Amino acid sequence: MAIRKMICITCPRGCHLEVDTETLEVKGNTCPKGAEYGRNEITDPRRVLTSTVRLEGAPGACRLPVKTAGPIPKGLLFKAMDALNAVTVTAPVAVGQVVIHDLLGTGVDLVACKQF
Amino acid sequence: MSEYHDLIVVGGGPAGLAAACAAWEKGVKDILIIERDKELGGILNQCIHNGFGLTYFKEELTGPEYAGRFIKMLYDTGVTVRTDTMVLNISPDRRVQAVNTHDGFLDLKAGAIVLAMGCRERTRGAIGIPGDRPAGVLTAGAAQRYLNIEGYMVGKRVVILGSGDIGLIMARRMTLEGAKVLACVEVMPYSGGLNRNIVQCLNDFDIPLYLSHTITDIVGKNGRVEKVVVSEVDENRAPIPGTEMEFECDTVLLSVGLIPENELSRTAGIEINPRTNGPVVYENMETSLPGVFAAGNVVHVHDLVDFVTAESQRAGRAAADFLAGRSVSGDADLELACGDHVNYTVPRMLRLANIDKAVGVFFRVNKVMAAGTVRVTDAAGAEVAAFRRQHMAPGEMEQIQLPKVLLEKAAGPITISVEEASE
Numbered sequence: 001m002a003i004r005k006m007i008c009i010t011c012p013r014g015c016h017l018e019v020d021t022e023t024l025e026v027k028g029n030t031c032p033k034g035a036e037y038g039r040n041e042i043t044d045p046r047r048v049l050t051s052t053v054r055l056e057g058a059p060g061a062c063r064l065p066v067k068t069a070g071p072i073p074k075g076l077l078f079k080a081m082d083a084l085n086a087v088t089v090t091a092p093v094a095v096g097q098v099v100i101h102d103l104l105g106t107g108v109d110l111v112a113c114k115q116f
Numbered sequence: 117m118s119e120y121h122d123l124i125v126v127g128g129g130p131a132g133l134a135a136a137c138a139a140w141e142k143g144v145k146d147i148l149i150i151e152r153d154k155e156l157g158g159i160l161n162q163c164i165h166n167g168f169g170l171t172y173f174k175e176e177l178t179g180p181e182y183a184g185r186f187i188k189m190l191y192d193t194g195v196t197v198r199t200d201t202m203v204l205n206i207s208p209d210r211r212v213q214a215v216n217t218h219d220g221f222l223d224l225k226a227g228a229i230v231l232a233m234g235c236r237e238r239t240r241g242a243i244g245i246p247g248d249r250p251a252g253v254l255t256a257g258a259a260q261r262y263l264n265i266e267g268y269m270v271g272k273r274v275v276i277l278g279s280g281d282i283g284l285i286m287a288r289r290m291t292l293e294g295a296k297v298l299a300c301v302e303v304m305p306y307s308g309g310l311n312r313n314i315v316q317c318l319n320d321f322d323i324p325l326y327l328s329h330t331i332t333d334i335v336g337k338n339g340r341v342e343k344v345v346v347s348e349v350d351e352n353r354a355p356i357p358g359t360e361m362e363f364e365c366d367t368v369l370l371s372v373g374l375i376p377e378n379e380l381s382r383t384a385g386i387e388i389n390p391r392t393n394g395p396v397v398y399e400n401m402e403t404s405l406p407g408v409f410a411a412g413n414v415v416h417v418h419d420l421v422d423f424v425t426a427e428s429q430r431a432g433r434a435a436a437d438f439l440a441g442r443s444v445s446g447d448a449d450l451e452l453a454c455g456d457h458v459n460y461t462v463p464r465m466l467r468l469a470n471i472d473k474a475v476g477v478f479f480r481v482n483k484v485m486a487a488g489t490v491r492v493t494d495a496a497g498a499e500v501a502a503f504r505r506q507h508m509a510p511g512e513m514e515q516i517q518l519p520k521v522l523l524e525k526a527a528g529p530i531t532i533s534v535e536e537a538s539e
Binding site: 006007008009010011014016047048049050051052054060061062063065067074077078081095113114115 | 154161164165166170176178179180181184264265266267292293294310311312314315316320507512
């Protein structure tokens with residue numbers, strides 16, 4: 001049995017976790033989200049990706065901030081960046097509007113974060 | 117041209133937006149926000165990463181989303197906004213002079229003022245890095261603006277000096293955009309940023325963090341940064357000869373601290389706390405000038421915008437109370453002093469008449485502690501309150517609530533100190 005030490009990134013509190021890599025038992029968390037984070041870091045680490053995509057038709061602005069609506073597998077972050085670079089959005093755009101549906105087959109949408 | 121407003125808010129970032137909305141809700145119907153940028157939202161517009169709003173909105177938002185929610189709230193009020201307008205001077209009789217290309221010179225008068233100018237970054241000049249003066253040395257925030265708003269990559273091989281949150285965030289951002297971030301270099305033995313940002317911005321991308329190290333030379337003979345020399349420092353932060361490492365890079369990003377932007381406050385004669393570089397404030401965020409309030413990063417640099425919002429709402433509501441004659445101005449009943457391991461407190465002075473049930477006090481500790489106890493004692497040495505805490509660090513602002521009933525019993529100035537738990 002091995003214990004992996006990690007810091008939870010779910011919120012700014014940053015709890016120091018100890019996760020058993022076999023039983024997936026989590027210690028040191030102060031909320032249920034921390035336990036979930038600790039387990040996922042062993043089995044399927046995921047991150048929310050934030051970036052920008054090209055924006056047209058909005059005077060004075062050329063980049064639209066975007067995010068994945070949920071976390072995607074950590075290993076797909078750079079592939080996702082390539083997919084974002086191929087996209088151009090034309091104003092008007094609303095917050096939450098889907099920019100890429102089902103990004104890289106993850107089932108997670110890429111959405112706009114700002115209104116233009 | 118001269119005009120009057122009940123409340124003038126200087127700055128349209130998260131602090132100004134929250135203060136204006138809170139004052140409006142408390143009955144102030146003549147409010148003007150003056151913002152120097154072309155749009156509202158302040159620095160949140162370029163902070164496209166997530167992690168904002170967990171406390172206030174109970175969900176994780178990006179900077180533009182967080183700002184967008186407050187801008188929408190503001191548009192549902194009758195608050196007037198002047199963007200692209202620069203405040204030039206504030207005088208003690210609450211005159212505000214400003215200029216823009218539409219109205220020209222504006223000579224305004226206010227019943228109350230909220231200062232919400234935020235802060236700006238320390239630059240290379242502020243810390244005196246030796247070496248050449250090539251292009252490619254930028255503050256992390258400037259690089260963030262170029263990349264996230266203007267759409268320019270500022271470099272391909274990057275060394276980051278300072279491990280403040282903006283530097284950490286930019287390490288990840290530049291990496292995702294295809295740059296190679298060679299190192300993050302921090303002069304202190306601990307990081308100034310949030311733990312979660314070290315994990316998700318450095319560790320996730322195998323970017324080394326050199327603690328107790330600094331840049332001792334920047335080399336760039338042909339107009340652009342070519343390499344930097346990094347040295348280990350001793351406990352007095354002096355470079356140790358023989359520890360030099362060289363990094364070939366074209367860009368140096370500086371994340372070496374933020375300074376509250378208080379030129380206007382100083383000219384107005386407002387008392388400044390040398391520990392924070394922000395105005396000394398009372399329990400209701402009123403400055404030493406009656407009717408002039410301050411909130412957000414102009415008072416002290418925050419880690420989380422959620423706390424800026426809470427503090428600014430306090431200022432906005434206090435401005436409304438001041439205008440309605442519901443609050444007392446003038447001398448403090450109790451002063452707050454910093455004891456062991458406490459760098460500063462906000463507020464620093466309390467008037468019990470303005471406190472409803474309890475007052476929130478923000479402070480920072482001066483060292484990393486695994487566990488400790490925050491002790492609040494009065495002049496007689498009697499304990500007013502005590503709070504246990506796990507893991508405290510200078511990079512993470514602490515907050516305690518002091519109940520009014522306990523403060524009423526306290527004798528003389530109150531000292532807030534932190535006692536480290538022995539291992």
